[in-house]
Amino acid sequence: MGESANGTPVRPPPPESPLRNSKYSKVIVVDNFFSGTKDNLKRWMGHPHFEIIRHDVTETLLVEVDRIYHLACPASPIFYKHNPVKTIKTNVMGTLNMLGLAKRVGARILLTSTSEVYGDPLVHPQPEEYWGNVNPIGVRSCYDEGKRVAETLMFDYHRQHNISIRVARIFNTYGPRMNIDDGRVVSNFIAQALRGETMTVQAPGTQTRSFCYVSDMVEGLIKLMEGPVTGPINLGNPGEFTMLELAQAVQKLIKPSARWEIVDNTPDDPRQRKPDITKAKEILGWEPKISLAEGLPLMAAEFKQRLEISDKK
Ligand code: UDP
Numbered sequence: 001m002g003e004s005a006n007g008t009p010v011r012p013p014p015p016e017s018p019l020r021n022s023k024y025s026k027v028i029v030v031d032n033f034f035s036g037t038k039d040n041l042k043r044w045m046g047h048p049h050f051e052i053i054r055h056d057v058t059e060t061l062l063v064e065v066d067r068i069y070h071l072a073c074p075a076s077p078i079f080y081k082h083n084p085v086k087t088i089k090t091n092v093m094g095t096l097n098m099l100g101l102a103k104r105v106g107a108r109i110l111l112t113s114t115s116e117v118y119g120d121p122l123v124h125p126q127p128e129e130y131w132g133n134v135n136p137i138g139v140r141s142c143y144d145e146g147k148r149v150a151e152t153l154m155f156d157y158h159r160q161h162n163i164s165i166r167v168a169r170i171f172n173t174y175g176p177r178m179n180i181d182d183g184r185v186v187s188n189f190i191a192q193a194l195r196g197e198t199m200t201v202q203a204p205g206t207q208t209r210s211f212c213y214v215s216d217m218v219e220g221l222i223k224l225m226e227g228p229v230t231g232p233i234n235l236g237n238p239g240e241f242t243m244l245e246l247a248q249a250v251q252k253l254i255k256p257s258a259r260w261e262i263v264d265n266t267p268d269d270p271r272q273r274k275p276d277i278t279k280a281k282e283i284l285g286w287e288p289k290i291s292l293a294e295g296l297p298l299m300a301a302e303f304k305q306r307l308e309i310s311d312k313k
């Protein structure tokens with residue numbers, strides 16, 4: 001038994017599992033399908049190294065694994081505000097359970113935290129050292145304060161129980177196979193333009209976001225998991241756009257006749273957001289490869305295909 005800083009006995013880090021050296025990794029997906037769909041996993045069903053468990057992380061989970069990617073929690077504001085108590089339970093009890101699991105089996109655990117921990121940031125772009133500007137009692141708090149507690153739990157289990165942790169702070173991400181009615185801005189604008197509907201730019205339209213293509217994000221997460229540091233590390237694409245610029249890009253790509261209108265915004269919407277990714281570049285050798293101009297058409301083509309199929313039904 002080792003000794004932690006506060007004197008509590010801790011287990012030594014586990015030896016490398018033989019699974020890690022085997023030719024094929026085995027993947028167990030755990031999902032309650034609140035915002036996701038089994039359709040996205042169809043291609044893997046029946047694969048001998050793949051398994052799905054329908055489960056809610058707010059309940060105890062017993063599996064034997066050596067890496068845990070703890071991604072659970074709706075990330076679209078309309079989904080996470082739909083049942084805020086459930087959202088905060090997922091972030092607090094879900095993270096606690098995944099940490100308890102990591103502790104029991106000696107697995108390394110990665111938390112997908114969020115740029116929302118910076119709130120409506122007063123520092124721009126946001127480096128990891130920035131503590132954020134977050135409303136603790138607002139309608140977004142179940143998500144952003146929830147993820148802040150999740151980060152705290154990760155670091156307390158690390159310090160107190162010697163758990164091997166990784167924390168990623170993910171900035172806005174988009175790509176094919178997103179839920180068409182997810183409610184976030186890129187999927188909304190693409191779906192609206194394809195359906196011939198008016199794009200809904202929330203006021204004032206000059207607020208900014210930085211959009212990362214999904215395959216870049218997945219590569220960043222794997223590099224962080226297998227890399228040398230706990231984080232937190234920002235993962236995102238530093239290309240920054242206003243929502244009006246995004247609407248124009250979607251119009252140019254899909255339909256010159258596509259229109260937008262300014263609609264009401266929701267409370268506490270961050271006015272600007274752009275990651276400082278110096279750490280990810282220097283420590284993980286990671287930076288995004290796909291610009292918004294390259295990624296949007298890939299997503300639009302896949303959305304078009306799915307919309308054509310669902311319209312025929
Ligand atoms: N837990 C889990 N799977 C496991 C081990 C633990 O889901 O394989 C859950 C367990 O139900 C508990 C939480 O993780 O609520 C925290 O576990 P820990 O051992 O850290 O705390 P304790 O059970 O001692 O409160």
Ligand code: UDP
Binds near residue numbers: 200202
């Ligand atoms: N937004 C918009 N139209 C929409 C949905 C969102 O203009 O139909 C804006 C929203 O006000 C915010 C930005 O797009 O400023 C990003 O919102 P999203 O819900 O995609 O993610 P967030 O970064 O807020 O989590």
